[in-house]
Amino acid sequence: MQTECVLLYFIFPVITNGCCMKSPQKEMTGPLQNQNFRVVEGEIFMMPCNKSNKSVMWSRNKDDKKEKKHLSFNCTEMFITEVEHSGIYKSQTGSILTLQVMEKTSLGCYRPSESSRILLAFAGGMIKCPGHTCSNNTDVVWYKRNKAVSKERRESCEEMEHLQLCTVDVKDDTVFFCDRKIIEQGVMWSFRRAVNVTVIPHLKARTPPKITYPLADVIEEVVLGRPHNLTCKADFDFEVNISRKVQWFMSQGDNMENMTLLHTERPQESRDTFRSFKVIQIANIKEVTTHHLNHMYTCVASNTVGNSSVTTRLKQKKQVKWPSLLGYPIACFLLVAGLGITLRVKWLEVQLICRSHFLFGTYRKEDTDFDVFLSHVWKPSSSEVERDLFFSTISGPYHDAEECLSSVEMLGAAEANATQRPIEVMLTEVIEDQWRYRLCLLERDLLPGGAYTDDVVMMIKRSRTLICVLSADYLTDSNAVFVLDAGIKALLQDSALKLLLVWTNGASASHIHPDLPLPKLVQRALKVLPSLDWCSDTSSADTSRFWTSLRRILPKD
Numbered sequence: 001m002q003t004e005c006v007l008l009y010f011i012f013p014v015i016t017n018g019c020c021m022k023s024p025q026k027e028m029t030g031p032l033q034n035q036n037f038r039v040v041e042g043e044i045f046m047m048p049c050n051k052s053n054k055s056v057m058w059s060r061n062k063d064d065k066k067e068k069k070h071l072s073f074n075c076t077e078m079f080i081t082e083v084e085h086s087g088i089y090k091s092q093t094g095s096i097l098t099l100q101v102m103e104k105t106s107l108g109c110y111r112p113s114e115s116s117r118i119l120l121a122f123a124g125g126m127i128k129c130p131g132h133t134c135s136n137n138t139d140v141v142w143y144k145r146n147k148a149v150s151k152e153r154r155e156s157c158e159e160m161e162h163l164q165l166c167t168v169d170v171k172d173d174t175v176f177f178c179d180r181k182i183i184e185q186g187v188m189w190s191f192r193r194a195v196n197v198t199v200i201p202h203l204k205a206r207t208p209p210k211i212t213y214p215l216a217d218v219i220e221e222v223v224l225g226r227p228h229n230l231t232c233k234a235d236f237d238f239e240v241n242i243s244r245k246v247q248w249f250m251s252q253g254d255n256m257e258n259m260t261l262l263h264t265e266r267p268q269e270s271r272d273t274f275r276s277f278k279v280i281q282i283a284n285i286k287e288v289t290t291h292h293l294n295h296m297y298t299c300v301a302s303n304t305v306g307n308s309s310v311t312t313r314l315k316q317k318k319q320v321k322w323p324s325l326l327g328y329p330i331a332c333f334l335l336v337a338g339l340g341i342t343l344r345v346k347w348l349e350v351q352l353i354c355r356s357h358f359l360f361g362t363y364r365k366e367d368t369d370f371d372v373f374l375s376h377v378w379k380p381s382s383s384e385v386e387r388d389l390f391f392s393t394i395s396g397p398y399h400d401a402e403e404c405l406s407s408v409e410m411l412g413a414a415e416a417n418a419t420q421r422p423i424e425v426m427l428t429e430v431i432e433d434q435w436r437y438r439l440c441l442l443e444r445d446l447l448p449g450g451a452y453t454d455d456v457v458m459m460i461k462r463s464r465t466l467i468c469v470l471s472a473d474y475l476t477d478s479n480a481v482f483v484l485d486a487g488i489k490a491l492l493q494d495s496a497l498k499l500l501l502v503w504t505n506g507a508s509a510s511h512i513h514p515d516l517p518l519p520k521l522v523q524r525a526l527k528v529l530p531s532l533d534w535c536s537d538t539s540s541a542d543t544s545r546f547w548t549s550l551r552r553i554l555p556k557d
């Protein structure tokens, strides 16, 4: 025991006053203690609490002189005093307290430095009562917050203006008050001064900082064209004179010799534990470019003891496009709605295109009476009939594809020879006589006496393909237009029918303006139905292309 004590005294010479023992009970005495407080403006103060009631509110008397502002203070809370706080306060239990806040200038020896004190934890520490050089320090009583130091179970001693703490605790990081007794005109005042005590673990940092983020060799994902924050988090040892620093450097590729310091905002610092601080330093890249992907980024954390660093790279993040589109529900909705409206408006055209361009099966030969229903409007003159006959003689039956092609070439040549021959006539000859298709011609095959419309519909139903040879004459002939209309309706009902338009010399939907407007259905169908153009005065190559295309469209068996 004895030796330990001697050792202690040796290590902490500051305690050699020999006070380190259980302090004697020392507290302000008197009825209800003294409830008259004199304090200095700008210093910390706390209203006294009731021993039996921890939560006492003190309110300034409303009927106090000069209509002062109503004030109330909770006895557990500290506040900085102002001269205006002076007055008489009342607690709920009816106790009375007089507070007198003095101006700093009225004190002869005010030194701001005396209002705070830094103590080293786990060592001995001494606190001096402010104003000790110019006051009667005979009976100074110390309080830690609201509690008399002498009542604490700790080793300390109060000697004159000093409070000697044998071992400073982390919990001593708070406000200490020293009360001096003053008696003026028979009234006893407690002249209370405050000392803000800060307890620190040590003066200087002992360990170098440690970077906790980013981890070494971790590559950060970035999005090109977007901002990116380079974040560095480091733990620092406590120090009084702050030397801690976190910086971001950039280097080209692997060249770590030449590092450029990046601009950073003020770091975010926070006390982590009693001994350590956390610092977060962010370098902001306003817009990530491919340039940034080639750089190395190094975070260096340093203090007086040393430094540590972590290097990271940036990598482009694989972007999923859909979620970003779905992120805009309005745009998405408009897109879908727009598509819907377009489809609704153009539904007929869509149907016609699908039905006429994609096969939904074809009629079998046995189920029909005709392979081709040829609809045209043509009134032959006598000379044309003659040529008609001539042509028939040079043509013959062709069945396989090769022969067909050569025949087509021949036809083309023949046509080039006789440009005046109307396509209506040629079609009949080629389809029926050369290609041997079962051809239906209204003027020839329609039985007399029947109802025209019913018969037309009937004949379309009995045909595999409908070819309409369109000309200005055709579109002004109501009977012909009826055939076309019936054909379109049949196509919409039954996609096995094929419908082909043959536009003759310069005729097209936009050029022809018949006297009677065409039915809406026909007008729309004309724009989308499959068609071939026939021009009698074009080259033989174009002509042969026409016949080849036609042959391809007609049924194969």
Ligand SMILES: *[C@@H]1O[C@H](CO)[C@@H](O)[C@H](O)[C@H]1NC(C)=O
Pocket (backbone or CB within 6 Å): 032, 050, 051, 052, 053, 091, 093, 095
């Ligand atoms: C503490 O409160 C009790 C009642 O709660 C009261 O009787 C007593 O006077 C109060 N003491 C002081 C010091 O205000």
Ligand SMILES: *[C@@H]1O[C@H](CO)[C@@H](O)[C@H](O)[C@H]1NC(C)=O
Pocket (backbone or CB within 6 Å): 052, 053, 054, 055, 056, 057, 092
């Ligand atoms: C303590 O004070 C509160 C008001 O702050 C009061 O309501 C309560 O009655 C008091 N308790 C005692 C035991 O006096």
Ligand SMILES: *[C@@H]1O[C@H](CO)[C@@H](O)[C@H](O)[C@H]1NC(C)=O
Pocket (backbone or CB within 6 Å): 055, 056, 057, 074, 075, 076, 077
């Ligand atoms: C006084 O402050 C303490 C702690 O802040 C709180 O718990 C208590 O309710 C307060 N009392 C009153 C009367 O506001």
Ligand SMILES: *[C@@H]1O[C@H](CO)[C@@H](O)[C@H](O)[C@H]1NC(C)=O
Pocket (backbone or CB within 6 Å): 136, 137, 138, 139, 181
């Ligand atoms: C100092 O105060 C004490 C009482 O607290 C008193 O007895 C003593 O006379 C005072 N000394 C001076 C010099 O005022």
Ligand SMILES: *[C@@H]1O[C@H](CO)[C@@H](O)[C@H](O)[C@H]1NC(C)=O
Pocket (backbone or CB within 6 Å): 044, 078, 116, 175, 196, 197, 198
């Ligand atoms: C005591 O001083 C520390 C800094 O030294 C400060 O952060 C704290 O707010 C002060 N306490 C009061 C109650 O003013």
Ligand SMILES: *[C@@H]1O[C@H](CO)[C@@H](O)[C@H](O)[C@H]1NC(C)=O
Pocket (backbone or CB within 6 Å): 203, 204, 240, 241
């Ligand atoms: C802090 O810096 C001041 C002024 O530079 C110096 O006087 C003091 O000794 C330093 N304290 C520590 C603990 O290094």
Ligand SMILES: *[C@@H]1O[C@H](CO)[C@@H](O)[C@H](O)[C@H]1NC(C)=O
Pocket (backbone or CB within 6 Å): 227, 228, 229, 265, 282, 284
């Ligand atoms: C980057 O950090 C700043 C604060 O320094 C913050 O305002 C901003 O939102 C952060 N940006 C990103 C993309 O995290």
Ligand SMILES: *[C@@H]1O[C@H](CO)[C@@H](O)[C@H](O)[C@H]1NC(C)=O
Pocket (backbone or CB within 6 Å): 258, 259, 260
């Ligand atoms: C270091 O880098 C800067 C730009 O990052 C460049 O201008 C300078 O020439 C480089 N110096 C050396 C020695 O490589």
Ligand SMILES: *[C@@H]1O[C@H](CO)[C@@H](O)[C@H](O)[C@H]1NC(C)=O
Pocket (backbone or CB within 6 Å): 300, 302, 306, 307, 308
């Ligand atoms: C980090 O510390 C080493 C020595 O430990 C020193 O050579 C180097 O210059 C320091 N770097 C920085 C950025 O302070």
Ligand SMILES: *[C@@H]1O[C@H](CO)[C@@H](O)[C@H](O)[C@H]1NC(C)=O
Pocket (backbone or CB within 6 Å): 413, 414, 417
């Ligand atoms: C073109 O017509 C002439 C007579 O008008 C005839 O001699 C010739 O053979 C024809 N050419 C072809 C390819 O039919």
